[in-house]
Amino acid sequence: MNHLGDRFTARLGRFVLRHKLVVVLAWLAVAVAGVFATVAMGDRLTEDFxxxxxxxxxxNQAMHRLYGTGGDDPPLVVVVTLPAGSTAAGQRAEIGELFSAAVSAMGVRVVSYADTADPxxxxxxxxxxxGLVFTEPTRGMNADLSEPLRKALQPALMPGATLRVTGMEALAEAEAKGLDVLAETLIGGLxxxxxxxxxxxxxxALVPVLVAAVSIPVTFLAVYGLTGVTDVHTIVRFIVALVGLxxxxxxxxxxxxxxxxxxALGYEGExxxxxxxxxxxxxxxxSGATVGIGLxxxxVIPVPFLRSVGYGGIMVPLVSVAAVLTLLPVLLAKGGPRLDWPRRRLPAESGRWSAWARGVVRFRWAGLAASGALLAALGWAAxxxxxxxxxxxxxxxTGPAYEGLSExxxxxxxSGVLTPLDVILPPGVDPAAQAARLAELPGVRTAVxxxxxRSGGTSLITVVPSDxxxxxxxxxxxxxxxxxxxxxxxxxxxxxxSLDFVAAVYGGFPAMLALISVLTFLLLVRAFRSLLLAVKAIVLNLLSLGATMGAVVLVWQYGYGSEPIWGLAGxxxxxxxxxxxxFAFLYGLSMDYEVFILAxxxxxxxxxxxxxxxVVKGLGRTGRLVTSAALxxxxxxGSLAAAPQPEIKxxxxxxxxxxxxxxTVIRALLLPAFVAVMGRWNWWLPGWLASLVRVPAGRPAIPLPVGAPGPRPESDPAGQGRRIHE
Incomplete structure (x- = not known):
């Protein structure tokens, strides 16, 4: 009996080959529409979190509505150093006039020594x-208003004093340099x-790039349609372009x-x-299904920003799978043999990878121990x-913002003054008394x-933390x-x-992980007709994700890679x-290699x-493929890491x-070593589970095209043993 997936892809292949012109024209039409959608999409994307x-x-929304400033936009911090012999207490009035110039010029809200007399x-x-200068909400990533503010203040600056503007946004602006999405895509494609x-x-070699060049604008067209029914974050542009590529x-x-x-085995034409x-x-x-399941x-996360990224991300494998299973067969049937020139004859089975696989089989326990130790070390960092x-x-x-922070x-x-809190008090509460209480809390530098x-019956307290x-x-x-x-x-x-975001996203993460694991398990049981291989695939994937997060912690949180590569400290x-x-993207992407090898x-x-x-045949035939695909x-x-935003990096x-x-570590070492250790247990599938996922317990027969020669054993290169599988 054939697998349903085999029958589906075989029938789909025959269908598209019977309708070559229709398939090509359809993809060409939607790709052209996708180009126009890509150009027009910018104004339809949001940067709202x-x-x-x-x-x-x-x-934060209440702050924007009632007071027009602050919220999730950290303030700019104006640092004024008076000349020697002067004191802030002696020039409080002049300091007030300085910040009044900012209020008049930019409509900002200021909290400073002049209006609080707080030492x-x-x-x-x-x-x-x-002084803390709260501007109107700036909905751009790294939108820095420090230079306009400095220019507004400079004419009112006291003689002999120096003025610097710092703040989290001003500091971040110094690193907001990088390539745009088109340049990154071109570099990645090259x-x-x-x-x-x-x-x-x-x-x-040009054909896969051509398929990507068609599927990316089509995915943008789908995202463009999505913007008509929900908000889509601007980061989706980078994801569609680079992940889609x-x-x-x-x-x-x-x-x-x-x-x-x-x-090479003798099949010709279609x-x-x-x-x-x-x-x-x-x-x-x-593989496409596993990527979709991961996303x-x-x-399902109750955060619109991430949900829009999930929607956009799911469209990437859906469109890519559709293009590969419909457009690519037509290209291969019509021009594949002519394009495969001058062909570098490579054996289907790599001698080096086969030799590596034999070594892993021979030293399977050592391979398990070595790969497990490395994953454990990286996972521990997570x-x-x-x-x-x-x-x-x-x-x-470096730069003016850092000079202000140093001052x-x-x-x-x-530096806690860079990240103050605003407390909106309900009507009837004395703000001065509450500020005095909050100022006494551990970790609070002051509260004013x-x-x-006051606005809408509410009153406002600004809390300045020490950290x-x-x-x-x-x-x-x-x-x-x-x-x-x-x-x-x-x-x-x-x-x-930020705290609430973490609670909302990760509070239900265990239940979400369980759901994704169950769906992946059923899919892989059906694909591999094995209980152990499906469980192993999920476990290895989670180990890989844990080790990856450990590597990210080492590179970015501690700066063991971010500083030498990008010049950014931990x-x-x-x-x-x-x-x-x-997790969402890598869960499915890394599972691709599992599917390639285990199949x-x-x-x-x-x-x-x-x-x-x-193990030897499987790794020998896929090792080169997996390495190339991973590269x-x-x-x-790597092109995506050239984006200006540190979050995208x-x-x-x-x-x-x-x-x-x-x-490398998992699919080239841990996976084959584990399969070799488990022996015949890899291929065991209980009858009840086989019935649940509707696959046979016996060996599968690969459906072949009508009239094509059947598969032959490795020892029958001439093909005398060909037969048609029913």
């Missing part, structure tokens, strides 16, 4: 003072073309490689295409993961209630402030919203949405009945390291 229903987000707004030297040139040694090329590489093998579709096409379907993690905003020390240590620190002012800060809210101490301060404010109050700022924490995005191992075992031989994805993610780093780790 909405978290409706979460206390921090709702407090905590003055440094230890008595002549360095700072790198992929070079790899494909080595793999195929012929003009055929890698996925489409990888799937194309798998199908083309199998097509070349079938031609028969070679159909047989490749019946085998490798099924692996493409399973369900983001679709336990020190800190989620939250970046800290100031992780941002560039504050020399005056004994802690400037006169006249940045992106640090563990800062997060503890937020918790204390939230616990101390009267009922009905709202605590706003980037820090509270962030001290990882942006809240990065781990879940890495060939399954074929080899069904033919030989030997697990050791299945292409790595180059795509983190995301790209995680995907790139994860793909390399998965293709």
């Amino acid at each position: 909405a978290q409706p229903g979460q206390p921090g987000y709702e407090a 905590r707004f003055v440094g230890d030297d008595g002549r360095t003072t700072y 790198g992929a073309l070079i790899v494909l040139g080595f793999v195929f040694g012929s003009v055929l 890698g996925v489409a090329i990888d799937y194309s590489l798998l199908l083309i490689t199998r097509w070349r093998e079938e031609r 028969a070679a295409v159909e047989h490749a579709m019946a085998t490798a096409g099924r692996s493409v379907v399973v 369900l993690a983001m679709v 336990f020190s993961l800190q989620l939250g905003q970046p800290v100031s020390d992780s941002l560039p240590r 504050l620190r020399r005056a004994g002012v802690p 209630a400037p006169h006249g800060r 940045e809210t992106g640090t563990e101490a800062g997060r503890a301060t937020i918790a204390r402030v939230r616990a101390a404010v009267p009922a009905g109050s709202q605590v706003s700022g980037e820090g509270p919203q 962030t001290g924490s990882i942006s809240e949405f990065i781990p879940v995005m890495i 060939r191992m399954r074929e080899a075992y069904d033919r030989t009945g030997s697990t050791d031989e299945a 292409i994805l790595f180059l795509a993610f 983190m995301f790209a780093t995680g995907l790139g390291l994860g793909v390399l780790l998965d293709a």
